[in-house]
Amino acid sequence: xxxxxxxxxxxxxxxxxxxxxxxxxxxxxxxxxxxxxxxxxxxxxxxxxxxxxxxxxxxxxxxxxxxxxxxxxxxxxxxxxxxxxxxxxxxxxxxxxxxxxxxxxxxxxxxxxxxxxxxxxxxxxxxxxxxxxxxxxxxxxxxxxxxxxxxxxxxxxxxxxxxxxxxxxxxxxxxxxxxxxxxxxxxxxxxxxxxxxxxxxxxxxx
Numbered sequence: 001x002x003x004x005x006x007x008x009x010x011x012x013x014x015x016x017x018x019x020x021x022x023x024x025x026x027x028x029x030x031x032x033x034x035x036x037x038x039x040x041x042x043x044x045x046x047x048x049x050x051x052x053x054x055x056x057x058x059x060x061x062x063x064x065x066x067x068x069x070x071x072x073x074x075x076x077x078x079x080x081x082x083x084x085x086x087x088x089x090x091x092x093x094x095x096x097x098x099x100x101x102x103x104x105x106x107x108x109x110x111x112x113x114x115x116x117x118x119x120x121x122x123x124x125x126x127x128x129x130x131x132x133x134x135x136x137x138x139x140x141x142x143x144x145x146x147x148x149x150x151x152x153x154x155x156x157x158x159x160x161x162x163x164x165x166x167x168x169x170x171x172x173x174x175x176x177x178x179x180x181x182x183x184x185x186x187x188x189x190x191x192x193x194x195x196x197x198x199x200x201x202x203x204x205x206x
Contacts, residue, residue: 002074006085007063007103007120009044010093020047023060030091030107036063036119037191041103063103067120068150068166068193071127075137075152075164084124091116123193130154130162130195149173149188159200167192 010029014021024042029035045058071082086102091109093101105121108114135154138161142149148169154162167173167188176183177196188194 001081001083002070002079003083004085005067005070005082007041007066008100009042010101010103012099012101015048017049018047019049023047029093029103030109031114031116033119036103038062041066062168064119064123064193065166065168068123068164069168072150072152072164072166075131075154076140076150078137126193126195127164130164130197132156135162143178149175155200159202161198161200163196163198165194165196167194 010026012025014024018024024046026035026041035041039060039062041061041063043058043061045053045055046060047055048058071079074082084105086104088106088108089095089102089104091107093103093107096102103118103120105118105124107116107118109116131154135156138153138155140151140153140163142151148167150166150168152164156162161179163177165175165188167190169190171190172187173190174185174187176185177198179198179200186196
């Protein structure tokens with residue numbers, strides 16, 4: 001069970017030892033979908049010089065990709081549930097008693113009473129509609145693995161297979177979805193999350 005998924009440390013001033021202070025501090029994430037699809041988010045250890053921290057493990061990242069990739073890859077490795085740390089926060093990413101302001105699926109301007117549904121809200125909504133309690137994880141495999149495509153699959157009791165595909169590249173990608181001896185040629189748009197649903201025949205469920 002995964003817990004505390006989040007986009008952390010939004011807009012935080014860089015601590016001592018950060019080599020890229022401008023990149024470390026995000027801005028303009030509220031009511032701005034572009035931020036969530038751009039590689040402009042950082043975490044607590046981005047570009048630090050602290051002893052024992054591997055900087056290559058803390059690169060800039062795309063918030064939507066972090067959420068979708070974490071869920072997809074984890075499900076493909078038999079995760080049974082995924083819990084967001086903060087489902088609703090204010091426009092600053094709080095309240096937070098230690099100043100670790102975060103992004104959330106839903107963010108609210110408390111002064112204007114304006115509700116902003118961030119792009120990760122719609123990613124979670126898509127997964128929640130197509131991956132339901134009681135579904136079973138089905139292992140997926142890339143015959144020609146690459147760094148830009150990720151996938152997982154789940155099967156419900158009625159034989160409906162839901163395949164989740166994430167394309168983290170900035171170009172559309174052609175791919176083939178193969179189930180047994182059958183396959184379909186498909187395309188996923190650039191920078192996208194896609195769900196493909198297939199009704200499996202009974203002989204595939206035995």
